Amino acid sequence: xxxxxxxxxxxxxxxxxxxxxxxxxxxxxxxxxxxxxxxxxxxxxxxxxxxxxxxxxxxxxxxxxxxxxxxxxxxxxxxxxxxxxxxxxxxxxxxxxxxxxxxxxxxxxxxxxx
Amino acid sequence: xxxxxxxxxxxxxxxxxxxxxxxxxxxxxxxxxxxxxxxxxxxxxxxxxxxxxxxxxxxxxxxxxxxxxxxxxxxxxxxxxxxxxxxxxxxxxxxxxxxxxxxxxxxxxx
Numbered sequence: 199x200x201x202x203x204x205x206x207x208x209x210x211x212x213x214x215x216x217x218x219x220x221x222x223x224x225x226x227x228x229x230x231x232x233x234x235x236x237x238x239x240x241x242x243x244x245x246x247x248x249x250x251x252x253x254x255x256x257x258x259x260x261x262x263x264x265x266x267x268x269x270x271x272x273x274x275x276x277x278x279x280x281x282x283x284x285x286x287x288x289x290x291x292x293x294x295x296x297x298x299x300x301x302x303x304x305x306x307x308x309x310x311x312x
Numbered sequence: 313x314x315x316x317x318x319x320x321x322x323x324x325x326x327x328x329x330x331x332x333x334x335x336x337x338x339x340x341x342x343x344x345x346x347x348x349x350x351x352x353x354x355x356x357x358x359x360x361x362x363x364x365x366x367x368x369x370x371x372x373x374x375x376x377x378x379x380x381x382x383x384x385x386x387x388x389x390x391x392x393x394x395x396x397x398x399x400x401x402x403x404x405x406x407x408x409x410x411x412x413x414x415x416x417x418x419x420x421x422x
Contacts, residue, residue: 230409241316241402241413242355283353289409299368300345300411302355 200225204303211310219271219306221286234285276310283307318414333388333417335403343406344386348399393421
């Protein structure tokens with residue numbers, strides 16, 4: 199069974215204090231790792247897709263990286279508006295072929311204090 | 313224009329009732345999903361439809377029945393609601409792995 203574990207569960211930062219969120223995964227046949235941001239009362243919003251180890255993607259203060267076992271979401275000099283829950287999801291082959299099942303981690307709740 | 317929309321936004325009902333949640337996407341995607349998000353924010357997939365055909369049903373009780381009249385719509389009907397069904401339900405559509413989520417429906421069963 200595919201496993202996705204995110205850490206820490208919650209993170210409090212001061213504005214400008216850089217940090218990283220972790221997403222560890224155990225899947226057979228990774229077909230993509232995805233990062234989403236979820237604000238309270240809203241649906242998750244897509245941030246990045248990573249497909250192979252060594253790949254990196256950047257958007258403003260966020261940078262996502264991927265290895266064969268985990269992904270990191272680096273937040274550089276965060277601002278209060280970066281406060282949200284960050285979700286990691288993997289998409290992998292099913293045993294014996296068939297459709298992909300997206301599996302989500304439980305998320306990291308980030309609060310950035312001014 | 314809203315890409316993925318859900319109605320209603322909030323749903324409060326009594327145990328034992330039957331209710332439906334509607335979802336529509338205007339993105340032209342072939343694949344749509346229903347997710348349940350519990351109080352601890354864990355997103356668990358319930359159903360997936362690809363071009364109107366059910367392709368995943370992840371051990372969801374048969375009180376839950378998805379219905380797709382066309383590939384732009386995926387509705388969720390729930391019979392005999394139970395307290396444990398209280399959660400936020402999200403509809404999503406997918407293109408090239410990336411998912412587009414609706415705003416969610418908060419279901420409260422009293």
